[in-house]
Amino acid sequence: MKKLICFIVTALLLFSSLSLPYSVVNAETTGEETITWQKYTHYLLDQAYSGTYLNGALSNDHIIIDGNKMTFYGYGKPQYVDYLFMAYDKSNKKTFSFNLSENGINYHSMYGGGYLFNGKIENNILTSYMILYEEGGIGLYKVGPVNVTSLNNGTHTMSRIASFTKVGKDHNIIIEVNSNTLNLWDNGVQRITDYQLKEVIGNGFGPIAVYKSHDCSILSYFTFSDFKMEIEGEVVVIIPIPEFTNVEANIPYQIDLSWSDIDEATSYDLEIDDKVVNVGKVTDYSHLNLLPGTTHKYRVRAITPLGIGEWSEEEYATVYKNPNAWTKMSDMFIPKTSAASVNVNNKIYVLGGITKGNIATKSIEIYDPLTNSWTKSNDMTGERHGMAAASIGEKIYVFGGKTGTNVLATSEVYDTKTGTWTTLPNMPTPRFNTAAISVNGKIYVIGGYNGNKYIDAVEEYDPATNQWTVKQKMPTKRSIHELAAIDNTIYVIGGYNGNYLNIVEAYNISEDLWVQKQSMNTARRSLGVEVVGGMIYAVGGINQSGELKKLEVYDPTTDTWTDKLDMPTPRGYLTFTSAYDLIFSIGGTLQGIPSSAVEMYETPF
Incomplete structure (x- = not known):
């Protein structure tokens, strides 16, 4: 035979x-x-x-x-x-x-x-x-x-x-x-x-x-x-190999593909980002619901009565991006405000906060921008809000906050791989409505409120030594402010100390020295801040006018702020976290009520 x-x-x-x-x-x-x-x-x-x-x-x-x-x-x-x-x-x-x-x-x-x-x-x-x-x-x-x-x-x-x-x-x-x-x-x-x-x-x-x-x-x-x-x-x-004849990303959120037809083919396998999908006997396909600016990989092969062909050469395409545009994304499971959020492996972890009825929560929700979907993670060890969080690698560090009437100095680390919490040495200064950021493998907790006074303390935690070090105090005491880091400099932006602040102060880590920078155009507290492409984005917050949707961008090379397209939904006490060079505004208050809203901002990077 x-x-x-x-x-x-x-x-x-x-x-x-x-x-x-x-x-x-x-x-x-x-x-x-x-x-x-x-x-x-x-x-x-x-x-x-x-x-x-x-x-x-x-x-x-x-x-x-x-x-x-x-x-x-x-x-x-x-x-x-x-x-x-x-x-x-x-x-x-x-x-x-x-x-x-x-x-x-x-x-x-x-x-x-x-x-x-x-x-x-x-x-x-x-x-x-x-x-x-x-x-x-x-x-x-x-x-x-x-x-x-x-x-x-x-x-x-x-x-x-x-x-x-x-x-x-x-x-x-x-x-x-x-x-x-x-x-x-x-x-x-x-x-x-x-x-x-x-x-x-x-x-x-x-x-x-x-x-x-x-x-x-x-x-x-x-x-x-x-x-x-x-x-x-x-x-x-x-059995010839199909060749891509068209790979286009001219429409938002999708990539359109087509390939040459093989006479013997009864169907085609399309490999999309290493996952194989049989698309039937067609020679075109639209890859939908994609994240702007993300790059995707494709191969195609013919299925014939005589066997399965080899894969075509790989093709790559980057999804169309519309800079300075906002898009509504999937809501969180639980409306919350005064939460903390961090990026770990391009997934956004939202920790704790206050839910409707002014109830503190210990829940953690994880947002995957690629699938626009939420999942639940292991809870924190206790309910709290107004805490600070920062990530290094696959670990999330959480500092301070408030539970009931208790202002915390608690420090903990969450291992996202194992789902376990570990207690760390307490911060020297108990506080809530504070902020933290990681730079060069160390974490800096700056400012806050202890229930009686606004705080100017700057404390550095080193995971390698498991020790705290007190650094030069911030010039302006404040709470419900935000931090951004570019290179070896930490920027403290906005906040409240009895007045709504637009003050921006920059901390040089190497020199342990503070310098004042150009103020924001809009004074506010409980805002969201994030860095993408060496630019600082500040959005939302609250001032005497109420909840804001204002977005402005700071260029550290020129020390200037520029207004951009406003966020669709005005909110305060939100989180603002980037993934894939996009920024996601999550939760916060809308007319004083905790929100589950998520809106995506497309940066030009």
């Missing part, structure tokens, strides 16, 4: 990153063998040619594979040799069959096209036999030994062994070879009979086109189609 083998090509290119994978699958066994076309062509604009490329061929690709058809396109001037070569290790008899068309050839610019066989490549040196369909007939050549790149670049190291007759321009060719004997049939007529090859070279093979040096607007092209191969009773059928 004949063994059916699906055959698909991988091209490793010398001049381009494009690849065309092929594999060999035995339909009667569970085993799989992989063999590879080496593709030698030139991916460049042919400056010597000023005419129109035939059949829509790309000017930077001179071997076009379309379904089960392969076309070699010529050049305006160079005498290049383009070819594909498949290394193979079986020395028994092989039969190759394919159709070959000379209708696009002008022999003024081309010697001819044909097939390499019984060849090998060792240390980048090619030695092979070659059948070449020429203007006057069929030539049998020995090629090489020659460097593969030198041959590709036009070193015609070929010696004619024999010549044979051909008829017409459209050929159905069957080549039968073993290690030392060649037979060839053309349109059913045997043109070469038991020709004895004097040298045993190898077992590799592949199509080839040999061009002449010329300088005119004539381009030749040589077309092969319907490849089949038989190796001592094993029939090999070529």
Whole structure:
């Protein structure tokens, strides 16, 4: 019984990153063998040619594979040799069959096209036999030994062994070879009979086109189609690999894909970010509900009655981004205000806070921007609000806050991998409505309120030593403010100390020194602040006018604030946390009532 083998090509290119994978699958066994076309062509604009490329061929690709058809396109001037070569290790008899068309050839610019066989490549040196369909007939050549790149670049190291007759321009060719004997049939007529090859070279093979040096607007092209191969009773059928014809990200939140159709395909597998989806017998797909600015990876392969093809070359696309735009996202499970939030591995953890009825919570919710969905995590060890939080790696550090009437100095760390809490040494200064930020592996807790007075304390926690260090006090006492860090500088922004503040003060960590910066345009407390692309974004908050939706951006290089598009929903006591260079405003108060709202702001970065 004949063994059916699906055959698909991988091209490793010398001049381009494009690849065309092929594999060999035995339909009667569970085993799989992989063999590879080496593709030698030139991916460049042919400056010597000023005419129109035939059949829509790309000017930077001179071997076009379309379904089960392969076309070699010529050049305006160079005498290049383009070819594909498949290394193979079986020395028994092989039969190759394919159709070959000379209708696009002008022999003024081309010697001819044909097939390499019984060849090998060792240390980048090619030695092979070659059948070449020429203007006057069929030539049998020995090629090489020659460097593969030198041959590709036009070193015609070929010696004619024999010549044979051909008829017409459209050929159905069957080549039968073993290690030392060649037979060839053309349109059913045997043109070469038991020709004895004097040298045993190898077992590799592949199509080839040999061009002449010329300088005119004539381009030749040589077309092969319907490849089949038989190796001592094993029939090999070529299943082409689909190629992406379109990967576009011109519409918000989606990427549109299309690929070439394979006649034999009954369906297609589409790999999206390493996950495989069978999309049926279609050649287009829209990847929907994507996060702006995120990059996604795609591959496609054909499913046929003879087997599953190899994957196409990877394609990447980045989702369309609309800077300075706001979008409503999925709400939190629980409306809350005075919570803390941090980013761990591009997921946003929202911890504690106050829920409706002025009830403190110990819940943790996790937002995944990629799926726009929320999940619940292990609770904190106790209810609290107004605490500060910062992350280092996969750990979240939580400091201070308030439970009932108790103002806390408590410090704890949450391991997001294990879901466990560990108690740390208390802060030197109990406080709530404070803020924390991590810089260079250390955490700084700045300002706050202890129930009686506003605080200017700056305390540094070092996870490596598990110790606290008191640093230079902040010039302006304040609470319900926010922090931002750029390089080695911490910016303290807004807040309240009996007055609504627009004051911005910068702390130089290395020098333990404070400097005043340009004030915000809008004074406020309980705002959200985040850094993206070296710019500081400040949004929302509360002042004498009530809850705000104001967004302004600070550029530390010019020490200036610029108003941007307002947040859709005015809120105070919200959190403002970035992921994927987008910023998410989460929760807070809306008309004094805890909110579950989430809104995404698209930065230009």
